[in-house]
Amino acid sequence: MEVNKKEKKIKTIKKTKKTITKKKENRGRPKAIKDEDLKKLEQAFSIGCTSREAIVHSGVKASTFYDYVRDHPEFSDRIELLKEKTPLKARMVVENALNKGDVNTAKWYLERKKRDEFSTQQLVDLTSQGEKIGIVINKIYESK
Helix, strand or coil, X not given: CHHHHHHHXXXXXXXXXXXXXXXXXXXXXXXXXXXXXXXXXXXXXXXXXXXXXXXXXXXXXXXXXXXXXXXXXXXXXXXXXXXXXXXXXXXXXHHHHHHCCCHHHHHHHHHHHCHHHHCCEEEEEEEECCEEEEEEEECCCCCC
């Protein structure tokens, strides 16, 4: 009979340890930002959203978001990288259009990247009482 009592005592102790372990796992303050919230934030930043837009999309409080970013500098770095995805995609679209020989895209690109040579606007410097004044004059092209 003594063996049975010892076995029961051991089983009781084991159950108690399991219960204590389970309670410790659930202790403390819940995570401020859940994994699903982080995914929503990352999704928003990857399509070029502002911080405010990403916060609205994720449903996280603004103060919680900014506290999280402050406490997790690696997440802040990730945000900056994610924000660069949309301009990169846009550049790839422009590149594909240029590769296909799209004349309108080529004109648009040159007007913006080589303004001095291809801009549809011309900057004229005039002198008035010894000061230079910049005036923008739109070039008018006549199609023949």
